[in-house]
Amino acid sequence: LSPSSPSSPSSPLSGAGDTASLLLCGARLTDGRTVDVRLGGGRIEAVGTAGSLAVGGTRACGARVDLSGYLLLPAPAEPHAHGDTALSADSDGPASHDSHDVQRRATEAALLQLGHGATALRAHVRVGDVQGLGTLAAVLQVRRSLRGLMDVTTVAMPRVLTGVAGAEGLAMLRDAVKMGASVVGGCPDLDPDPTGYVEAVLEVASEHGCPVDLHTDATDPARLARFAAMAAGLRPGVALGPCGGLARLPAETAHRTADQLAAAGVTVVCLPQGVCDGTDRRGTAPVRLLRAAGVRVAAGSGALRDVSNPVGRGDPLEAAYLLASRYGLRPEDAYDTVSTSARAALGLPEVRVEAGFPAELLAVRGDRLAGALSLAYSRIVVHRGRVVARTSAVREYCNSAAAAELGLPRQGRGEVS
Numbered sequence: 001l002s003p004s005s006p007s008s009p010s011s012p013l014s015g016a017g018d019t020a021s022l023l024l025c026g027a028r029l030t031d032g033r034t035v036d037v038r039l040g041g042g043r044i045e046a047v048g049t050a051g052s053l054a055v056g057g058t059r060a061c062g063a064r065v066d067l068s069g070y071l072l073l074p075a076p077a078e079p080h081a082h083g084d085t086a087l088s089a090d091s092d093g094p095a096s097h098d099s100h101d102v103q104r105r106a107t108e109a110a111l112l113q114l115g116h117g118a119t120a121l122r123a124h125v126r127v128g129d130v131q132g133l134g135t136l137a138a139v140l141q142v143r144r145s146l147r148g149l150m151d152v153t154t155v156a157m158p159r160v161l162t163g164v165a166g167a168e169g170l171a172m173l174r175d176a177v178k179m180g181a182s183v184v185g186g187c188p189d190l191d192p193d194p195t196g197y198v199e200a201v202l203e204v205a206s207e208h209g210c211p212v213d214l215h216t217d218a219t220d221p222a223r224l225a226r227f228a229a230m231a232a233g234l235r236p237g238v239a240l241g242p243c244g245g246l247a248r249l250p251a252e253t254a255h256r257t258a259d260q261l262a263a264a265g266v267t268v269v270c271l272p273q274g275v276c277d278g279t280d281r282r283g284t285a286p287v288r289l290l291r292a293a294g295v296r297v298a299a300g301s302g303a304l305r306d307v308s309n310p311v312g313r314g315d316p317l318e319a320a321y322l323l324a325s326r327y328g329l330r331p332e333d334a335y336d337t338v339s340t341s342a343r344a345a346l347g348l349p350e351v352r353v354e355a356g357f358p359a360e361l362l363a364v365r366g367d368r369l370a371g372a373l374s375l376a377y378s379r380i381v382v383h384r385g386r387v388v389a390r391t392s393a394v395r396e397y398c399n400s401a402a403a404a405e406l407g408l409p410r411q412g413r414g415e416v417s
Helices: 099-116 134-145 163-179 194-208 221-231 244-248 251-264 287-292 316-325 331-338 340-345 401-405
Strands: 022-028 034-040 043-049 063-066 070-074 078-081 120-127 151-158 183-186 212-216 238-242 267-270 296-299 361-365 379-383 386-396 413-416
Touching (some): 022 361, 078 099, 078 238, 099 134, 099 316, 120 134, 151 163, 183 194, 194 221, 244 251, 267 340, 296 316, 316 331, 331 340
Parallel strands (some): 183 212
Antiparallel strands (some): 070 361, 379 386
16 A cells, blocks of 8 residues: 655645535446536535536646546544544554654544544544643644644543542533533443443533443343433434444343434444443444434544554445444444544535535445445545545565466556445
8 A cells, every 4th residue: 555645746635625626527426327427615616427527617727537446435424533643553562652753643543434434533532641731732732733624632531520529520621612622421330339430421512512422231121221311402413322232131121212312312332343441342332223223323442552452444445344243223324423423423515426515435446335445545535625645555466377267467566446
Protein backbone atom coordinates (compact mmCIF):
# COMPACT_ATOMS: atom_id res chain seq x y z
CA LEU A 1 0.00 0.00 0.00
CA SER A 2 1.34 3.41 -0.85
CA PRO A 3 -0.25 6.85 -0.46
CA SER A 4 -0.23 9.23 -3.38
CA SER A 5 2.26 12.03 -3.03
CA PRO A 6 0.60 15.35 -2.14
CA SER A 7 3.19 17.16 -4.25
CA SER A 8 2.46 15.27 -7.45
CA PRO A 9 0.68 17.50 -10.01
CA SER A 10 -1.47 14.57 -11.10
CA SER A 11 -2.52 13.69 -7.60
CA PRO A 12 -6.00 14.84 -6.49
CA LEU A 13 -4.43 15.44 -3.09
CA SER A 14 -2.91 18.59 -4.54
CA GLY A 15 -6.37 20.16 -4.91
CA ALA A 16 -7.32 23.45 -3.25
CA GLY A 17 -9.65 24.11 -0.37
CA ASP A 18 -13.38 24.18 0.12
CA THR A 19 -14.07 26.90 -2.48
CA ALA A 20 -12.44 25.02 -5.36
CA SER A 21 -14.54 22.93 -7.70
CA LEU A 22 -13.80 19.27 -8.24
CA LEU A 23 -15.25 16.89 -10.80
CA LEU A 24 -15.40 13.19 -10.01
CA CYS A 25 -15.65 11.44 -13.36
CA GLY A 26 -17.11 8.06 -14.24
CA ALA A 27 -17.98 6.88 -10.72
CA ARG A 28 -20.31 3.96 -10.23
CA LEU A 29 -23.15 4.26 -7.70
CA THR A 30 -24.73 1.45 -5.72
CA ASP A 31 -27.81 1.58 -7.96
CA GLY A 32 -25.64 0.68 -10.96
CA ARG A 33 -25.50 4.11 -12.62
CA THR A 34 -22.20 5.55 -13.86
CA VAL A 35 -22.09 9.27 -13.15
CA ASP A 36 -20.06 12.43 -12.92
CA VAL A 37 -20.27 14.31 -9.62
CA ARG A 38 -19.35 17.99 -9.34
CA LEU A 39 -18.31 19.29 -5.91
CA GLY A 40 -18.01 22.89 -4.75
CA GLY A 41 -18.11 24.85 -1.52
CA GLY A 42 -17.86 21.64 0.48
CA ARG A 43 -21.07 20.22 -1.00
CA ILE A 44 -22.25 18.16 -3.95
CA GLU A 45 -23.31 20.64 -6.63
CA ALA A 46 -24.56 18.25 -9.29
CA VAL A 47 -24.80 14.60 -10.26
CA GLY A 48 -25.22 13.71 -13.91
CA THR A 49 -24.65 10.95 -16.42
CA ALA A 50 -21.01 10.25 -17.22
CA GLY A 51 -19.59 12.99 -19.45
CA SER A 52 -22.45 15.42 -18.88
CA LEU A 53 -20.83 17.74 -16.32
CA ALA A 54 -17.96 20.19 -16.48
CA VAL A 55 -15.96 21.86 -13.77
CA GLY A 56 -17.27 25.34 -12.95
CA GLY A 57 -15.61 27.61 -15.45
CA THR A 58 -14.68 30.65 -13.38
CA ARG A 59 -13.85 29.00 -10.08
CA ALA A 60 -10.13 28.66 -9.39
CA CYS A 61 -8.27 25.37 -9.27
CA GLY A 62 -10.96 23.29 -10.89
CA ALA A 63 -9.75 19.70 -11.09
CA ARG A 64 -10.86 16.30 -12.34
CA VAL A 65 -10.49 12.91 -10.68
CA ASP A 66 -11.04 9.83 -12.80
CA LEU A 67 -13.11 7.35 -10.79
CA SER A 68 -13.52 4.77 -13.53
CA GLY A 69 -13.59 1.41 -11.82
CA TYR A 70 -14.53 2.92 -8.45
CA LEU A 71 -17.72 2.68 -6.42
CA LEU A 72 -18.69 6.02 -4.88
CA LEU A 73 -20.25 5.96 -1.39
CA PRO A 74 -21.13 8.33 1.45
CA ALA A 75 -18.02 8.49 3.62
CA PRO A 76 -17.96 6.43 6.82
CA ALA A 77 -17.67 7.96 10.27
CA GLU A 78 -15.97 6.41 13.31
CA PRO A 79 -18.26 6.66 16.40
CA HIS A 80 -16.05 4.78 18.85
CA ALA A 81 -12.28 5.34 18.83
CA HIS A 82 -9.79 5.54 21.71
CA GLY A 83 -7.20 8.11 20.77
CA ASP A 84 -5.44 8.07 24.13
CA THR A 85 -4.59 4.35 24.02
CA ALA A 86 -4.42 3.66 20.26
CA LEU A 87 -1.22 2.15 18.85
CA SER A 88 0.17 1.39 22.31
CA ALA A 89 0.15 -2.43 22.11
CA ASP A 90 3.87 -2.65 21.42
CA SER A 91 4.91 -0.58 24.42
CA ASP A 92 6.15 -2.19 27.61
CA GLY A 93 3.57 -1.86 30.36
CA PRO A 94 0.45 0.33 30.26
CA ALA A 95 -0.09 3.00 27.63
CA SER A 96 1.94 6.13 28.20
CA HIS A 97 0.06 9.20 29.42
CA ASP A 98 2.84 11.57 28.33
CA SER A 99 1.10 14.31 26.36
CA HIS A 100 3.57 14.25 23.46
CA ASP A 101 3.29 10.46 23.15
CA VAL A 102 -0.50 10.57 23.30
CA GLN A 103 -0.63 13.32 20.69
CA ARG A 104 1.70 11.42 18.35
CA ARG A 105 -0.22 8.14 18.64
CA ALA A 106 -3.64 9.79 18.45
CA THR A 107 -2.63 11.69 15.31
CA GLU A 108 -1.26 8.57 13.64
CA ALA A 109 -4.39 6.60 14.57
CA ALA A 110 -6.73 9.30 13.25
CA LEU A 111 -4.84 9.53 9.96
CA LEU A 112 -4.94 5.75 9.66
CA GLN A 113 -8.72 5.83 10.03
CA LEU A 114 -8.98 8.75 7.62
CA GLY A 115 -7.08 6.70 5.05
CA HIS A 116 -9.66 3.95 5.51
CA GLY A 117 -12.39 6.48 4.68
CA ALA A 118 -13.66 7.90 8.00
CA THR A 119 -13.95 11.68 7.61
CA ALA A 120 -15.37 12.11 11.13
CA LEU A 121 -14.23 10.49 14.36
CA ARG A 122 -15.38 10.45 17.99
CA ALA A 123 -12.44 9.87 20.32
CA HIS A 124 -13.17 8.56 23.82
CA VAL A 125 -10.60 9.88 26.31
CA ARG A 126 -10.18 8.97 29.97
CA VAL A 127 -9.99 11.86 32.41
CA GLY A 128 -9.03 11.84 36.08
CA ASP A 129 -6.95 9.25 37.93
CA VAL A 130 -3.31 9.19 36.79
CA GLN A 131 -3.85 10.96 33.47
CA GLY A 132 -5.79 13.91 34.87
CA LEU A 133 -6.69 16.18 31.96
CA GLY A 134 -3.37 15.83 30.15
CA THR A 135 -4.48 13.15 27.71
CA LEU A 136 -7.60 15.12 26.87
CA ALA A 137 -5.49 18.21 26.16
CA ALA A 138 -3.34 16.13 23.81
CA VAL A 139 -6.31 14.75 21.88
CA LEU A 140 -7.87 18.21 21.66
CA GLN A 141 -4.64 19.38 20.04
CA VAL A 142 -4.97 16.54 17.53
CA ARG A 143 -8.46 17.76 16.73
CA ARG A 144 -7.10 21.23 15.99
CA SER A 145 -4.17 19.99 13.92
CA LEU A 146 -6.39 17.78 11.75
CA ARG A 147 -9.02 20.43 11.06
CA GLY A 148 -9.65 20.48 7.32
CA LEU A 149 -8.66 16.83 6.96
CA MET A 150 -11.31 15.27 9.20
CA ASP A 151 -13.73 16.22 11.97
CA VAL A 152 -12.67 14.98 15.43
CA THR A 153 -14.83 15.22 18.54
CA THR A 154 -13.88 14.09 22.04
CA VAL A 155 -15.74 12.25 24.80
CA ALA A 156 -14.60 12.84 28.38
CA MET A 157 -14.68 9.54 30.32
CA PRO A 158 -14.18 9.65 34.12
CA ARG A 159 -13.81 6.34 35.95
CA VAL A 160 -15.90 6.99 39.09
CA LEU A 161 -18.56 9.66 39.67
CA THR A 162 -20.36 8.62 42.86
CA GLY A 163 -19.55 8.68 46.55
CA VAL A 164 -16.55 10.36 48.10
CA ALA A 165 -14.21 8.97 45.45
CA GLY A 166 -16.45 10.30 42.69
CA ALA A 167 -16.35 13.95 43.73
CA GLU A 168 -12.99 14.49 42.04
CA GLY A 169 -14.18 12.69 38.91
CA LEU A 170 -17.28 14.87 38.69
CA ALA A 171 -15.22 18.04 39.03
CA MET A 172 -12.82 16.71 36.41
CA LEU A 173 -15.72 15.97 34.04
CA ARG A 174 -16.96 19.56 34.30
CA ASP A 175 -13.43 20.88 33.73
CA ALA A 176 -13.10 18.62 30.68
CA VAL A 177 -16.19 20.16 29.09
CA LYS A 178 -14.82 23.64 29.76
CA MET A 179 -11.57 22.61 28.06
CA GLY A 180 -13.38 21.56 24.90
CA ALA A 181 -14.68 18.01 25.29
CA SER A 182 -17.94 18.13 23.36
CA VAL A 183 -19.43 14.83 24.62
CA VAL A 184 -19.68 13.40 28.14
CA GLY A 185 -19.70 9.72 28.94
CA GLY A 186 -17.82 6.84 30.48
CA CYS A 187 -18.46 3.34 31.75
CA PRO A 188 -21.11 3.16 34.50
CA ASP A 189 -20.45 -0.58 34.93
CA LEU A 190 -17.14 0.30 36.63
CA ASP A 191 -18.75 2.58 39.24
CA PRO A 192 -20.05 1.10 42.52
CA ASP A 193 -23.34 2.86 41.75
CA PRO A 194 -24.00 2.56 37.99
CA THR A 195 -27.32 4.38 38.18
CA GLY A 196 -25.77 7.23 40.14
CA TYR A 197 -22.99 7.42 37.58
CA VAL A 198 -25.49 7.84 34.73
CA GLU A 199 -27.41 10.45 36.73
CA ALA A 200 -24.20 12.46 37.16
CA VAL A 201 -23.32 12.24 33.46
CA LEU A 202 -26.83 13.28 32.42
CA GLU A 203 -26.71 16.20 34.83
CA VAL A 204 -23.46 17.53 33.34
CA ALA A 205 -24.79 16.92 29.82
CA SER A 206 -27.94 18.87 30.61
CA GLU A 207 -25.92 21.75 32.10
CA HIS A 208 -23.80 22.12 28.96
CA GLY A 209 -26.11 20.85 26.23
CA CYS A 210 -23.73 17.97 25.41
CA PRO A 211 -24.45 14.60 23.84
CA VAL A 212 -23.90 11.51 26.00
CA ASP A 213 -21.94 8.38 25.08
CA LEU A 214 -21.89 5.54 27.62
CA HIS A 215 -20.05 2.22 27.58
CA THR A 216 -21.98 -0.71 28.98
CA ASP A 217 -21.93 -4.41 28.40
CA ALA A 218 -24.11 -5.47 31.32
CA THR A 219 -26.18 -8.63 31.04
CA ASP A 220 -28.74 -7.15 33.43
CA PRO A 221 -31.69 -6.15 31.23
CA ALA A 222 -33.16 -4.06 34.04
CA ARG A 223 -29.99 -1.94 34.13
CA LEU A 224 -30.08 -1.35 30.38
CA ALA A 225 -33.75 -0.48 30.52
CA ARG A 226 -33.09 1.88 33.42
CA PHE A 227 -30.27 3.63 31.55
CA ALA A 228 -32.51 3.98 28.49
CA ALA A 229 -35.41 5.37 30.51
CA MET A 230 -33.12 7.89 32.21
CA ALA A 231 -31.74 9.03 28.87
CA ALA A 232 -35.05 9.08 27.00
CA GLY A 233 -35.67 12.32 25.17
CA LEU A 234 -32.33 13.87 26.08
CA ARG A 235 -31.07 16.13 23.34
CA PRO A 236 -28.67 16.30 21.51
CA GLY A 237 -28.76 12.53 22.00
CA VAL A 238 -27.48 9.44 23.80
CA ALA A 239 -25.39 6.53 22.55
CA LEU A 240 -24.93 3.24 24.39
CA GLY A 241 -22.35 0.65 23.48
CA PRO A 242 -21.18 -1.96 22.90
CA CYS A 243 -24.16 -3.70 24.57
CA GLY A 244 -22.75 -7.16 23.89
CA GLY A 245 -24.55 -8.44 26.96
CA LEU A 246 -27.81 -8.29 25.02
CA ALA A 247 -26.63 -11.21 22.91
CA ARG A 248 -26.48 -13.43 26.00
CA LEU A 249 -30.03 -12.76 27.18
CA PRO A 250 -32.98 -15.09 26.56
CA ALA A 251 -34.74 -14.16 23.31
CA GLU A 252 -37.89 -12.82 24.95
CA THR A 253 -35.90 -10.65 27.36
CA ALA A 254 -33.66 -9.36 24.59
CA HIS A 255 -36.67 -8.42 22.47
CA ARG A 256 -38.28 -6.57 25.36
CA THR A 257 -35.07 -4.68 26.12
CA ALA A 258 -34.65 -3.77 22.44
CA ASP A 259 -38.17 -2.32 22.43
CA GLN A 260 -37.27 -0.22 25.48
CA LEU A 261 -34.11 1.07 23.83
CA ALA A 262 -36.09 1.97 20.71
CA ALA A 263 -38.72 3.81 22.74
CA ALA A 264 -36.00 5.81 24.49
CA GLY A 265 -34.51 6.90 21.18
CA VAL A 266 -30.94 5.92 22.07
CA THR A 267 -28.37 4.76 19.52
CA VAL A 268 -26.53 1.49 20.12
CA VAL A 269 -22.91 1.56 18.95
CA CYS A 270 -21.71 -2.02 18.50
CA LEU A 271 -18.08 -3.10 18.11
CA PRO A 272 -17.88 -6.08 15.73
CA GLN A 273 -14.09 -5.81 15.41
CA GLY A 274 -13.08 -5.94 19.04
CA VAL A 275 -13.50 -4.67 22.56
CA CYS A 276 -12.50 -1.87 24.89
CA ASP A 277 -11.14 -1.92 28.41
CA GLY A 278 -13.75 -2.83 30.94
CA THR A 279 -16.10 -4.54 28.49
CA ASP A 280 -16.84 -8.19 28.04
CA ARG A 281 -15.15 -10.09 25.22
CA ARG A 282 -18.01 -12.41 24.34
CA GLY A 283 -19.72 -11.22 21.22
CA THR A 284 -21.42 -8.28 19.59
CA ALA A 285 -24.83 -6.77 20.26
CA PRO A 286 -27.66 -8.55 18.36
CA VAL A 287 -27.79 -6.04 15.54
CA ARG A 288 -30.61 -7.65 13.56
CA LEU A 289 -32.85 -7.83 16.63
CA LEU A 290 -32.11 -4.20 17.53
CA ARG A 291 -32.72 -2.93 14.01
CA ALA A 292 -35.98 -4.88 13.78
CA ALA A 293 -37.13 -3.18 16.99
CA GLY A 294 -36.41 0.25 15.50
CA VAL A 295 -33.14 0.96 17.33
CA ARG A 296 -30.60 2.96 15.38
CA VAL A 297 -27.45 0.80 15.29
CA ALA A 298 -24.06 2.24 14.44
CA ALA A 299 -20.81 0.31 14.30
CA GLY A 300 -17.42 1.43 15.55
CA SER A 301 -13.93 0.04 15.62
CA GLY A 302 -13.18 0.21 19.34
CA ALA A 303 -9.62 -0.69 20.26
CA LEU A 304 -6.96 0.04 17.66
CA ARG A 305 -3.80 -1.94 18.42
CA ASP A 306 -3.82 -1.43 22.16
CA VAL A 307 -3.87 -3.88 25.05
CA SER A 308 -7.53 -4.74 24.42
CA ASN A 309 -7.04 -5.61 20.74
CA PRO A 310 -3.41 -5.64 19.62
CA VAL A 311 -4.39 -6.29 15.98
CA GLY A 312 -7.24 -3.78 15.65
CA ARG A 313 -7.43 -2.14 12.22
CA GLY A 314 -9.74 0.79 12.78
CA ASP A 315 -11.31 0.15 9.38
CA PRO A 316 -15.05 0.88 9.06
CA LEU A 317 -15.32 -1.38 6.02
CA GLU A 318 -14.07 -4.25 8.15
CA ALA A 319 -16.75 -3.49 10.75
CA ALA A 320 -19.42 -3.54 8.03
CA TYR A 321 -17.93 -6.71 6.52
CA LEU A 322 -18.16 -8.51 9.86
CA LEU A 323 -21.77 -7.43 10.37
CA ALA A 324 -22.61 -8.81 6.93
CA SER A 325 -20.59 -12.02 7.08
CA ARG A 326 -20.99 -12.96 10.73
CA TYR A 327 -24.26 -11.35 11.81
CA GLY A 328 -26.35 -11.64 8.65
CA LEU A 329 -26.97 -8.02 7.66
CA ARG A 330 -27.43 -7.20 4.01
CA PRO A 331 -24.36 -5.36 2.64
CA GLU A 332 -26.45 -2.17 2.31
CA ASP A 333 -27.60 -2.36 5.95
CA ALA A 334 -24.11 -3.22 7.14
CA TYR A 335 -22.64 -0.19 5.38
CA ASP A 336 -25.40 1.99 6.82
CA THR A 337 -24.11 1.23 10.34
CA VAL A 338 -20.72 2.78 9.56
CA SER A 339 -21.99 5.63 7.38
CA THR A 340 -25.51 7.04 7.70
CA SER A 341 -26.20 5.71 11.21
CA ALA A 342 -22.69 6.46 12.43
CA ARG A 343 -22.96 10.04 11.20
CA ALA A 344 -26.36 10.40 12.88
CA ALA A 345 -24.87 9.09 16.14
CA LEU A 346 -22.27 11.86 15.93
CA GLY A 347 -24.91 14.50 15.24
CA LEU A 348 -23.66 15.06 11.67
CA PRO A 349 -25.87 15.78 8.65
CA GLU A 350 -26.87 12.95 6.35
CA VAL A 351 -24.79 12.31 3.24
CA ARG A 352 -26.15 11.02 -0.07
CA VAL A 353 -24.55 11.10 -3.50
CA GLU A 354 -27.09 13.71 -4.55
CA ALA A 355 -26.98 17.44 -5.21
CA GLY A 356 -27.11 19.58 -2.08
CA PHE A 357 -25.62 17.06 0.34
CA PRO A 358 -22.25 17.45 2.08
CA ALA A 359 -19.28 16.33 -0.02
CA GLU A 360 -18.14 13.62 2.41
CA LEU A 361 -17.40 10.70 0.11
CA LEU A 362 -15.44 7.48 -0.22
CA ALA A 363 -14.50 5.94 -3.56
CA VAL A 364 -13.55 2.26 -3.35
CA ARG A 365 -12.18 0.25 -6.24
CA GLY A 366 -14.90 -2.15 -7.38
CA ASP A 367 -18.38 -2.06 -8.80
CA ARG A 368 -20.58 -3.57 -6.06
CA LEU A 369 -20.98 -2.88 -2.38
CA ALA A 370 -20.58 -6.52 -1.41
CA GLY A 371 -17.14 -6.51 -3.01
CA ALA A 372 -16.23 -3.21 -1.38
CA LEU A 373 -16.91 -4.70 2.05
CA SER A 374 -14.37 -7.44 1.36
CA LEU A 375 -11.71 -5.12 2.78
CA ALA A 376 -10.94 -3.34 -0.49
CA TYR A 377 -7.65 -1.44 -0.23
CA SER A 378 -7.73 1.10 -3.08
CA ARG A 379 -9.61 4.10 -1.73
CA ILE A 380 -10.02 7.82 -2.36
CA VAL A 381 -11.39 9.92 0.49
CA VAL A 382 -13.19 13.25 0.05
CA HIS A 383 -13.78 15.63 2.97
CA ARG A 384 -15.50 18.99 2.56
CA GLY A 385 -15.29 18.71 -1.20
CA ARG A 386 -11.61 17.91 -1.64
CA VAL A 387 -9.55 14.75 -1.79
CA VAL A 388 -7.74 14.37 1.53
CA ALA A 389 -6.40 10.81 1.28
CA ARG A 390 -5.67 8.26 -1.39
CA THR A 391 -4.48 4.69 -0.98
CA SER A 392 -3.74 2.28 -3.80
CA ALA A 393 -2.66 -1.34 -3.84
CA VAL A 394 -0.58 -2.96 -6.56
CA ARG A 395 -0.38 -6.71 -7.12
CA GLU A 396 2.44 -8.40 -9.02
CA TYR A 397 2.90 -11.99 -10.21
CA CYS A 398 6.22 -13.61 -10.98
CA ASN A 399 7.06 -14.75 -14.49
CA SER A 400 6.18 -18.40 -14.12
CA ALA A 401 4.53 -21.19 -16.04
CA ALA A 402 1.99 -21.57 -13.25
CA ALA A 403 0.91 -17.96 -13.67
CA ALA A 404 0.59 -18.45 -17.42
CA GLU A 405 -1.49 -21.58 -16.99
CA LEU A 406 -3.86 -19.72 -14.69
CA GLY A 407 -4.16 -16.86 -17.15
CA LEU A 408 -2.51 -14.41 -14.73
CA PRO A 409 -0.38 -11.50 -15.96
CA ARG A 410 3.30 -12.43 -16.14
CA GLN A 411 5.50 -9.80 -14.56
CA GLY A 412 2.30 -7.80 -14.56
CA ARG A 413 1.26 -4.93 -12.35
CA GLY A 414 -2.19 -3.64 -11.71
CA GLU A 415 -4.20 -1.78 -9.14
CA VAL A 416 -6.34 -4.13 -7.10
CA SER A 417 -9.26 -3.75 -4.79
